[in-house]
Amino acid sequence: MTLQLSLFGPFAAALDGRDLKITSRRSQAMLAMLALSPKHSIARDRLAATLWPDRGEEQARASLRQELSSLRKACGRAETIISADGQYVRLDVQVLDPDFGSPDEGGFLEGIDLMSEPFDDWCRETAARLDDGNREESDVSQAVSEHDIFTNPTVLVAALVAASTSEEDQAFATGLVVDLRTCLSTWRWFPVIGPEAVGWQTEQDGNLREIATSVHADYAVSGAIRRAGDRIRVSASLTEVATGHLIWTETFDGDMSDVFEIQEAIGRCVVARFTPEIARAEAARVKRQRPSDMSAWQLVAQADEIERNGGAGYGSPESNALQVPLYEEALRREPNYTQALARLSRFWFRSALLGWNEDRTSSMERARALAEQAVDSDPMDWESHGYLALTLIFGEHSFGPGKYHATEAVRLNPSAPIARHALGCSLEWLGEFDEAMRQNELLLQLNPNYPNRAAVLGQMATCLLFSGQVEEATRIARELRDIAPSYSRGLQRVAITLGLAGAIEEAEAALQKVHELQPDFDAAYVAATYPYAQPEHKNMIFDGLHRAGWTG
Known part of the structure; x- marks a missing residue:
């Protein structure tokens, strides 16, 4: 049984291809x-108050009961x-087709x-998100980003050199980078490779040009940080x-409370060296949600280290x-601190995926709840969308919403490997x-050491x-x-x-x-863990295992 909804242009609903006559606009x-x-x-x-x-309150809840009855009929x-x-209204995700149409077919919920x-x-906010997610369905790279960032120069952000080896200074340097x-x-105009791709090497750990060349970067941002009490000095280059040519270098001084302004200033300076007209036009893009309590940021920096x-x-x-x-x-100090919520969601997701907690279901549910809270706190935070996508995909096999949030994560930060991993997962299962x-290829381009x-x-x-490229699939499987x-x-x-490739002895050994x-x-x-949307793909999984000698 499959429920298909058309949400762009005139509303339409169908069950296994047969139209459903849902005439009430509130039911739609x-x-x-x-x-x-x-x-x-x-x-x-929430439904009663929205519709x-x-x-x-009582009259609205009574109207909701009546509308639910009509919708079921x-x-x-x-x-x-x-x-x-008594508390929630639910839709069975297992029967829902994740394709809701595209803006090319008309306005979102046109006529309602x-x-x-x-x-x-709700319509305005949702239409804006769906429009970004569906802008070019045939080309995911365009759907998730207004620009093909990989046609532009690649920038490596190397780890910053801390002035001392103290744990506090090292953590501060890690959090800052x-x-x-x-x-x-978040500028979304060029690929950014993070320090983890080169093993967190700084410019003091080797030749910066060789380090950057190892990940095919065209430019490298490097620098150092020094702290003295609440005063900080960050030098960046x-x-x-x-060529090894030093294009720009500058020193920034400030208090601990200035750390976000320093980050944004460095970002603007780097971007201006590539596309000054973009820097002028879109300077607000680097503005991100900030904690009001700097000690909360320092705690997250310690965790990053x-x-x-x-x-x-x-x-x-x-x-x-x-x-x-x-x-x-x-989070105790800053209850809706998005980064802390997203990273805590990451912990519980890993616990569920890797079996660190015997109750995998509750771990995944906890991860999803934290990711949802993070998205609610800051809808523009890519990491929150990324982990919400992963929990929906792996925890609930909810691929349509999972794909949406993964697409949103990549749109917001096309240089984030974990966002592309989440999107790759949802696309495979679909x-x-x-x-x-x-x-996945772009992911490994961003971080070969993912x-x-x-x-x-x-x-x-x-x-x-599954695409018929058996020889290449076999090579990668052996790697x-x-x-x-x-x-x-x-x-x-x-x-x-x-x-499935016929290498039976190797398959049996694996x-x-x-x-x-x-x-x-x-x-x-x-x-449970190979939840392909199409039965023929799941059948191929079982066929491959049986050919390898599996009797399960």
């Missing part, structure tokens, strides 16, 4: 709001797709006028990698756990393999396989096997790919290693 509005809600559920009070703002045999309890200011506000990288990325030194991949469970009380304290490949490179290679191997011989998830992809690493590897696990 309610269905659209549920379909586009990240959790596909909305509190009764009947001119009525008292209009859905006919599919009435169960809409459920409700409820004489409701709250509903009009992480924010500076994001500050530059921009170097042309090919622990993350930097936490080990390969996603870091050790111990290093991740050390970050949690810092984020929680930051069967859009060529576009998923493009996102911590979860093995997962990306596994995704690429499967996408190539994955060689670089991550103890990564069960990756070896599953290796066994599937090599099994599958045997999977069983050693993951004794509970069974059909239920495969069905």
Whole structure:
């Protein structure tokens, strides 16, 4: 059973291709709001207040009950797709087609006028987001960014040199460069490679030109930071990698409270060296939400330093756990601090994905709730959208909303590898393999040393396989096997790919290693964690495993 909604132009709904006669405009509005809600559920009070703002609370709730009854009847045999309890109204995500149409077909919810200011506000905000996300559906790179940033010079942001080796100064330098990288990325006019791509090397750790050349950067931002009490001095430079020419250098002095102005000033100076007309026209773009309590920012910077030194991949469970009380304290001081919420969501997502917590479901739910709170706090924060996308994709198999939030994350920060990873995941499960490949290729261009490179290679191997590029899929599967011989998830992809490619002995060996690493590897696990939208793709997964000798 599939529910299809057309939300651009005149509203239309169909069930398995047959039109549903939903004539009530409030029912149409309610269905659209549920379909586009990240959790596909909305509190009764909110629905009542949005659809009947001119009525008292009790009268509005009574109107909602009546409208729900009418909507269910209009859905006919599919009435169960809409459920409700005393608090929430829900739409069954499993039956929802994630394609809601595009702005080319007309205005968003064209013709639905409820004489409701709250509903009009929701329509304007939602239409703006969907318009960005659907602007060029056939080309994801255009859909997520107004400009193809990869046609412009690439900038490496190297780690800053701290004046002392104290933990406090090192953490401050890490926090500043992480924010500076994001500050530059939000211009969305050129690719920005972060310090993690070169192992957090500073200009003192080697030849800056060689470091930048290793990731194919055209320019490198480097610098140093010195602190004395509450006073800070940041020196920053921009170097042309090919010639070694120092294009710009400047020193910034200020108090701790000036750290955000310093970041933005460096960002403007760097951008002005490339496209001064853009710098003049769009200087406001680098403005980001700031905590009112600087001590909250310092706590997040300390956590960033622990993350930097936490080990390969996603870091050790111990290093991740050390970050949690810092984020929680930051949120105690600044309750809606978006960065702290997003990073705490990251911890719980990793806990669920990697099994650090026995109750994976509750960990994923906690991650999603924190990401939702972060998005509500700052809808322009790319990281919040990125982790909300991942929790929706992996936790609920909600690929349509997951794709939307991943697309939004890439639109807001096209230089963020994790945003492109989230988008690649959603595109793969939706069967859009060529576009998923493009996102993964750009991800590895932004960070060749991406911590979860093995997962990306596994995704690429499967996408190539499903696209008929068996030889290249086999090559990547073997590379994955060689670089991550103890990564069960990756070896599953290796066994599937090599099994379908006819390399049976290698496939059998990979599958045997999977069983050693993951004794509970069974059909239920495969069905739950390879959630392709199209049955034929899931069947190919099972076929590949069976060819590798699997009896599950």
